[in-house]
Amino acid sequence: MSRLDEPLAGIGAAAHRLRAAVVDLDGTMVDTVDDFTATLNGMLAELGARPVSREEVSGYIGKGSEHLVRTVLAARFSAEETEARFAAALDRYQAHYAEVNGRHTRLYPDVEPGLAALAQAGVKLACVTNKPHRFAVALLEKYGLARYFSVILGGDSVARKKPDPLPMLTACNALGVPPAEAVAIGDSENDALAGRAAGMTTLTVPYGYNHGKAIQTINSDGIVPTLLEAARFIANPSSGSGATLNR
Structure with missing residues (x-):
């Protein structure tokens, strides 16, 4: 213990x-975490998906951008849709993060x-x-x-x-x-x-x-x-x- x-x-x-x-x-x-939340919500808005909360994002951080994006997508789409959307979503995530990085930290x-x-x-x-x-x-x-x-x-x-x-x-x-x-x-x-x-x-x-x-x-x-x-x-x-x- x-x-x-x-x-x-x-x-x-x-x-x-x-x-x-x-x-x-x-x-x-x-x-x-607030940078990640803002970035993900920018990405999700483009996908027409429900936004993430700070609390949800806190549980996902730590394993890299690919894991973060895939996990968020998996909570909102089927396995097939997640795979189909992943590459484009990751690209949009990186684009949003480049604008947000350090803004809410x-x-x-x-x-x-x-x-x-x-x-x-x-x-x-x-x-x-x-x-x-x-x-x-x-x-x-x-x-x-x-x-x-x-x-x-x-x-x-x-x-x-x-x-x-x-x-x-x-x-x-x-x-x-x-x-x-x-x-x-x-x-x-x-x-x-x-x-x-x-x-x-x-x-x-x-x-x-x-x-x-x-x-x-x-x-x-x-x-x-x-x-x-x-x-x-x-x-x-x-x-x-x-x-x-x-x-």
Whole structure:
């Protein structure tokens, strides 16, 4: 059973050798659900279909644009209609998102201080997201965060998306750090699954989306309230930071 009241001692030794952090974007650094909702509703209006709500969209985020569009269509059309409409719908979704990207978003608390603290501690940083690369870069630049990352990988940067470990392994390779010396930080099961499969330490933030499931259901090494607390723990595991065991 998950425990939220124990120190994150279980990965203390690992934290002493962590030299890189691979950070998710949507739901971890930036709250983007309203962007997704507006984009999907623009697409659905063109299809003459009923709109989505913020709550519905929150349960779908995290597996890439293709999955998001297909899931929304499947909730409104038959399987045959979904397949017939998918390619055109995805094209319209991407067109709408290019116009909306960053318009209805907000930065989560302590994101930039956390990234700055990690960089100051000498931790190499990569952003790995299932969002298309061009949209990820534009969003990071909007908030002045792109400068912290030497590697930015989107869902179209490599052949497979999270929860497959390939994006994480690719990021670690680009950073020049073995996966065993890197930590994956995200808000969903996809991040933890990808990180674990890659051989990384995994930390989870308690906000974000996680497909509508409780954060305690994620099999990660621990929960960190913010990226700043993650940075404090990584830099000094015995500091008594806000990190807690999640096992």
